[in-house]
Amino acid sequence: MAEVLFGILQAESTLHRKIALHIDREATPASITRMVARTFHETNLTPQDVCDVLLPLLPSGKLTFVMDRTNWKFGSHDFNLLVLGVSLGGVVLPLTWKVLPHGGNSDMRGRMLLVGLLLKRLPARRWAVLIADREFIGQEWFSFLRDRKIKRCIRIRQNTLLDDEPARNAFEDLKPGEVRSVFEQVWIYGSPMQVVATLSPRGERVLVASDLSVWNTLTTYRLRWNIECTFSAMKTRGLNLEQTHMTQPDRLSRLFGLLSLALAWMVRIGEWRAEQQPIPTKKHARPAISRASYGRELLCAALRWGKTTFYTHFALLKSPFPTPERRKTQPVRY
The missing domain is CATH 3.90.350.10 (Transposase Inhibitor Protein From Tn5; Chain A, domain 1)
Structure with missing residues (x-):
């Protein structure tokens, strides 16, 4: 599953044959493609499993x-x-x-x-x-x-x-x-x-x-x-969820779960990178790049070139997101 996740990040695609091109194995491309397909057919990745990974990343409060x-x-x-x-x-x-x-x-x-x-x-x-x-x-x-x-x-x-x-x-x-x-x-x-x-x-x-x-x-x-930014990062402007040819609900759910983990990892790295190198702002006052893309740049470079920074990025999966800034609010009672 980790190999497939890394393949999706580098290929920016959910097509099995494109993912297979980024998996380093002593096997034919057709054999690796079948391995990718088996990952979604047989691996029991549930929303509860994804939640178990992501809950420790959530800030308190x-x-x-x-x-x-x-x-x-x-x-x-x-x-x-x-x-x-x-x-x-x-x-x-x-x-x-x-x-x-x-x-x-x-x-x-x-x-x-x-x-x-x-x-x-x-x-x-x-x-x-x-x-x-x-x-x-x-x-x-x-x-x-x-x-x-x-x-x-x-x-x-x-x-x-x-x-x-x-x-x-x-x-x-x-x-x-x-x-x-x-x-x-x-x-x-x-x-x-x-x-x-x-x-x-x-x-x-x-x-x-x-x-x-x-x-x-x-x-x-x-x-x-x-959430529109989420769907954008998972679909056409990111990992291309809609390219998948899988139609079985359980397989599609596993794919979405894997992309959810990829998104959380990308954004967590993007948050960490932005603390050191703030994202430039364009003339219309919007960021020049999303936090997800900002993080994926570093992660994919580490995966593609075998950089030791990968271990720093991997450690961020155990580091909670910073607490969001809170605007002034007023108490509400039912």
Whole structure:
């Protein structure tokens, strides 16, 4: 499995034949390719195994969690993964996931299953908030989170009822860049929550329901973008998850688990490297390179050229991430 992981990092691909080119064995390319295939067919790598590796890397204190889906097509086959992870280092590190047997939205039971599994490893007192997009709404789901004392920061649809009125009616005259909230908590899907709205520069109305203060709601919700950075690093702009030809759910789950370990390692090295050599900032005030890519540069160079720095990078898998900087927050009670 380690050989395959190193091969994926260097090949930036999940195709077996490309991974095989980066595995040094006294065997034919066809034989090494079959070995790569057997790794995913026979190795029992589960989300719980990945969680066991990643949990010691998490900083102490409360953590921000994000749930979302990633999907793509290969021919007529739909690939669809529901992912729950922790926001660190500008990405979301997947801690548990489920391969959905269909295209389209996830179901309520699948979401509850992932949250329940993670609560067994990280109790609710470690959850600062759970962030999610408009897909993840519904009275049963909102009540499930509230009953487990998990604070919510979830975007809602414009036709969602605030008390008895559609949300769009409360924010009809929003201007681009303006932030507005309802005067006090309103009932949303059976729960009293705060609602904050803004209008994007493109004119799209963004409505977020949360258990946080008005001050913190939109700032927290922006962290949802970190999971898009995760999918980007795992897919086209990184390790090319969508190149895989594997369609069996258990094999796809193992591949995603291996990529999750690779991502965590890359980001951890990127964090360590940024402490010594800060990432340059471009004119638009964004980093010139992601932490994941910043770390992968060093890791792949060490793997490709057999550098002794590899052992330093490997040791970082036992070193927790630095604690994220906390913005000023306000206490919240149910």
